[in-house]
Structure formats: C-alpha cells, structure tokens
Amino acid sequence: MATRLDPSALLGVAFAFGAIVGSFANVCIYRIPRKRENQAELGLKDEEILPEGHSVAKPRSFCPSCRAGIAWYDNVPLLSYAFLNGRCRACKASIPFRYPFVEFLTGTLFALCAWRFLPDLPRTLVAMGVSVALVIITFIDLDFRIIPDGLSLGGTAVAVLLSGLMPALHLRAWPILAPEASSRTEALTASLAGAVVGAGSIYAMHALGMLYLRVKARLKGTAWDPTQEVVGGGDLKFMAAVGGLMGWQAAVLVFFIAPVFGATAGLVRMLVSRDPYIAYGPFLALAAFLVMLWRNDILVWFGTGLGRVPAA
Numbered sequence: 001m002a003t004r005l006d007p008s009a010l011l012g013v014a015f016a017f018g019a020i021v022g023s024f025a026n027v028c029i030y031r032i033p034r035k036r037e038n039q040a041e042l043g044l045k046d047e048e049i050l051p052e053g054h055s056v057a058k059p060r061s062f063c064p065s066c067r068a069g070i071a072w073y074d075n076v077p078l079l080s081y082a083f084l085n086g087r088c089r090a091c092k093a094s095i096p097f098r099y100p101f102v103e104f105l106t107g108t109l110f111a112l113c114a115w116r117f118l119p120d121l122p123r124t125l126v127a128m129g130v131s132v133a134l135v136i137i138t139f140i141d142l143d144f145r146i147i148p149d150g151l152s153l154g155g156t157a158v159a160v161l162l163s164g165l166m167p168a169l170h171l172r173a174w175p176i177l178a179p180e181a182s183s184r185t186e187a188l189t190a191s192l193a194g195a196v197v198g199a200g201s202i203y204a205m206h207a208l209g210m211l212y213l214r215v216k217a218r219l220k221g222t223a224w225d226p227t228q229e230v231v232g233g234g235d236l237k238f239m240a241a242v243g244g245l246m247g248w249q250a251a252v253l254v255f256f257i258a259p260v261f262g263a264t265a266g267l268v269r270m271l272v273s274r275d276p277y278i279a280y281g282p283f284l285a286l287a288a289f290l291v292m293l294w295r296n297d298i299l300v301w302f303g304t305g306l307g308r309v310p311a312a
C-alpha cells in the first residue's frame, strides 16, 4: 500500500535537494567562466585561471584562497558555513556569504517548483533543472557580464530536445491561449517558434536602441559608434533557450516582465552609483522563473482581460 508523504515534508526534501544542487551551482559559477580562453575578454589574472584539467566535475571543491581541498563534512550545504563560522578550516580566509546564499536560493526555488508542479515528477525535475541553470547564469552574468554559450546555446539545444520528449511543456503555438500541445510535432513547432521569438525580441530591442543612438548622435552632430552593444549577444541566445523551452507566449511575457525588474534595479543603481550599466541576464532569469511556474495563469489573466476563454 502506498503511503502519502506530508506535503510540507516533500517541500523540505525539495529544499534540501536544492541546497545540495546549489552547492554544485557554486562550483559551476566559479569554474565555468575561469577558463584560459576567456582570459582576455574577462580580464582574468593568471592566478584566477582554472588549472589545466580542471572542470566543473573535477577535482572536488577547494578553497579559492589556499587551494586546500574541502572535506565532505566541511562541504555540507548551509550547515558547514554556519559551523565553520564562514571561514576556511585550513587558512581561515572568509568564505563569501554568496556561497550559502546560492545554496539557500536554489533550495527555495526547488521547493517552489515542487509546490507548483508535484505530483508531476518529470515536470518538477525539468523545472528544477531550469532553476539551477538560471541561478548559474545570473551569478556568472553579475560577475563577468557574460552568459556562456554552453549555457545559452546548449540550453537551446536541450530545450528543443526536451520539447520533443515532453510535449506537455508547451502550449500550442497558435492561438495564444490554445491548450497544451499533445503531439511531438506541435511541441517542436512551439519550441522553434519560441526560440525565434525569444531571440528576435532581443534583436528588435537591440535594433531600436541602435536607431535611437544614431538619431541622437545625428541631432547632436556627434559621431556614433556602430559597434557598441545595446543589448548583449548573450541575452539574445539566452532568450532563444527560454523561448525554446517554454514557447513563444512565454518568451513574449519574459520580454515584457524583465524590464520592469531591470528598470527598478536600474533606478536604485543610478541613485547609489554613477555606473548606469547593469547586467540584464539576472532580470531575464527572474522573469523566466516566474513565467515557467505561472505562464498559464499570467496568460489567462491577460486573456480574461481581453475577453478570451481561459486555457485549461
């Protein structure tokens, strides 16, 4: 006879699982960008580059200050940080607060995924996988203002593949509030349409920004630099992955929701510092997470406003 787990216990399990995966996310955030081929672009110092043969899988975690290996009992998510008082056991260098924060954040996102999608286990696991990718992208973009191709383009490829395996990830490509896709062909169409709309929306934003700069330069009679980036190419590829996974409707929602967060943070930043530049990836990631969990609700909310019949 099957026993039913208490739902709050399940959320606790999801949180703990997320904290462990978050610990791995910390490794990815640190190691993925610190490759020799990125040295010039990211301005890495020699000692910041990961030694030959190191990857996200090996060797096991080490202290970035003294490079001493970290034993498993000093690597328990959240708990070890508290137990070690935020310091490396070997050299006593302080461990950035970001490490337990990323573990806590990933745990929280996993619990939200479980709460939203269980008992649909495959869908929950996909949502968790996407969540950890969003966390990694967010912090690499905050550190270096890049989104690595392995995550954005790799993510797009995985998104199309998953769409073929799990058609229920997608709404039908048309009309806007059509029920969820039931066939592989429908889902793949929705996925490709999503990738094109996701990338296209960022490209359109870039083109408009360039036009604005060009007109402004002409009115002022100054030269304009056609090579400057209004929106990063990384954001474009990232949005292809978001659309590929969640469909074009979701890509449109993310495109319009992310600037709300971005503008708010940008205003705060302008008040505290003179550097107006903010990494845009984290806002796209935040919007993508919200849309992943509540795409249908948001669409129904808009749809009801438009007098349309809500989707299932």
Ligand SMILES: [Zn+2]
Pocket: 063, 064, 065, 066, 067, 068, 088, 089, 090, 091, 092, 093
């Ligand atoms: Zn150390």
